[in-house]
Every structure is written in structure tokens, then in C-alpha cells.
Amino acid sequence: MTHLHQLPPWAALVVALFVVIGATLTLLGGVGLVRLKSFYQRLHAPTLGYSYGTLLIILASMLMFSLAEGRAVVHELMIGIFIMATTPITLLMLGRAALRRDRDRKLGHNEAVPPRRRTEPPPLDDIEAEAEAGTDPEAGAETGEPRP
Amino acid sequence: MTAEILRFALGYAQIALILALALACWRMLRGPRAQDRVLGLDTMYINAMLLFLVIGMVNGNVFFFEGALVIAVLGFVTTVCAAKFLMRGEVIE
Numbered sequence: 001m002t003h004l005h006q007l008p009p010w011a012a013l014v015v016a017l018f019v020v021i022g023a024t025l026t027l028l029g030g031v032g033l034v035r036l037k038s039f040y041q042r043l044h045a046p047t048l049g050y051s052y053g054t055l056l057i058i059l060a061s062m063l064m065f066s067l068a069e070g071r072a073v074v075h076e077l078m079i080g081i082f083i084m085a086t087t088p089i090t091l092l093m094l095g096r097a098a099l100r101r102d103r104d105r106k107l108g109h110n111e112a113v114p115p116r117r118r119t120e121p122p123p124l125d126d127i128e129a130e131a132e133a134g135t136d137p138e139a140g141a142e143t144g145e146p147r148p
Numbered sequence: 149m150t151a152e153i154l155r156f157a158l159g160y161a162q163i164a165l166i167l168a169l170a171l172a173c174w175r176m177l178r179g180p181r182a183q184d185r186v187l188g189l190d191t192m193y194i195n196a197m198l199l200f201l202v203i204g205m206v207n208g209n210v211f212f213f214e215g216a217l218v219i220a221v222l223g224f225v226t227t228v229c230a231a232k233f234l235m236r237g238e239v240i241e
Binding site: 003004005007008009011013015016017020026030034039043046049050053054057061064065068073075076082083086089090093094096097098100 | 149150151153154155156157158160161162164165167168169170171172174175181182183184186187188190191194195197198201202204205208210213216217220221224227228230231232234235
């Protein structure tokens with residue numbers, strides 16, 4: 001653990017603070033992903049980890065390796081720029097896909113997780129029926145929507 | 149002293165990221181619909197990438213960074229393909 005002793009105390013404090021806050025925000029995003037009721041609410045929760053978690057852990061890593069090696073280490077910026085550029089694309093496409101599937105099922109936006117105290121798992125046939133509807137290329141023709 | 153602070157913070161970060169990974173995995177396994185599973189998988193990719201960065205900081209090894217970069221790229225491609233498949237029913241039209 002020689003590289004951990006090379007840091008000055010202020011840098012160790014800053015790195016520890018960044019890492020702890022970033023990991024805690026990522027954990028909160030995971031808790032939100034489990035606890036929230038609707039998919040459109042759940043889509044917002046893990047973005048805590050995508051933005052703040054990545055930013056803080058990358059800043060801590062850059063600071064630590066720069067001070068430990070005595071030169072500017074900035075290659076973690078590649079991950080930061082990549083995540084910053086691709087996260088809106090992925091989540092926007094996922095949200096649009098979910099919206100389209102909900103329109104095909106005429107569900108609206110108030111889809112909720114089934115309650116936990118149900119004994120039989122009902123979502124299985126739901127999921128299967130919906131998988132058939134989603135993968136079926138003629139699904140849009142039944143609801144009368146034109147598929148672009 | 150500085151090494152103890154850093155070791156405690158990095159150990160806490162590892163435990164928190166593994167917990168976040170487990171929660172995302174729970175959502176991926178149980179998610180009521182397919183888009184929930186895709187979202188859980190994407191969150192698992194990001195959490196694993198952050199865990200790789202933290203493990204690289206613990207070991208003082210720069211090569212974990214490349215693994216984290218590969219995981220980030222694979223997560224992006226996977227999620228975009230899954231979202232296109234959910235939307236259109238096919239990936240490449």
C-alpha cells in the first residue's frame with residue numbers, strides 16, 4: 001500500500017470525501033431503482049449514479065493518481081466524457097421504447113409494480129403476452145397505429 | 149493516518165457499490181416488464197464500471213481503467229440494442 005502513503009493529508013481527505021459521496025449517491029440510485037413505483041419514475045433514479053457517482057469517483061481517481069505518480073493523469077476523463085455523451089441517448093431510447101410499448105398496450109403512464117403480498121406471481125403471463133406483442137411485427141397493425 | 153482514511157473510504161465505497169449492484173440485479177431479475185430489466189442491466193453495467201475504478205484505486209493499478217472503459221462501451225451498446233429491439237421488434241432494419 002505504498003501509493004496510499006504518498007498522498008498529502010488534504011488530498012487524502014478530498015479523495016476519501018469524493019469516493020464516499022459518489023458511492024453513497026450510487027447506492028441511493030440503486031435504492032430508488034428498487035423502491036419507486038412506476039417505470040417512468042424508476043428511469044430517473046439510477047441517473048444519480050450515472051452523473052454524480054461517475055463524476056465524483058473519476059475526479060477522485062484523477063486526483064489520487066496525479067499526486068501519487070507526480071504527473072497529470074487525465075485519462076479518466078475519457079470515461080467521463082463517454083458516460084456524459086451516451087447516458088442521455090440510452091435513457092431517451094429506453095424511455096421512448098417504454099412509451100411505445102405502453103401505447104401499444106393502451107396502459108398510459110400509471111403502470112405500477114404489482115403488490116408484494118400476492119401469492120401467485122401474475123406478471124409471468126403478462127410478460128409473455130407482452131413479449132409476443134412487442135416482438136410481433138404485426139402488433140402495430142392491430143392497434144391501428146402506423147409503424148414508421 | 150492518510151492511508152487509514154483512504155483505506156476506510158475505499159472499503160466503504162466498494163461495499164456501497166456492491167450493494168447497488170445487488171439492488172440493480174434484483175430489479176433486473178424481478179422487473180415486471182422488459183424495460184425494467186433493461187434498465188436494471190444498464191445500471192449494473194455502470195455500477196460495475198465504478199467498482200472497477202474503485203478497485204483500481206485500491207490496488208494503485210492503472211490497468212483497471214481499461215477494463216472500466218470496455219465495460220462502459222459494452223453497456224452503451226447493449227442498452228441501445230435492447231432499447232431498439234423493444235421499440236421496433238428488430239435491431240438492424
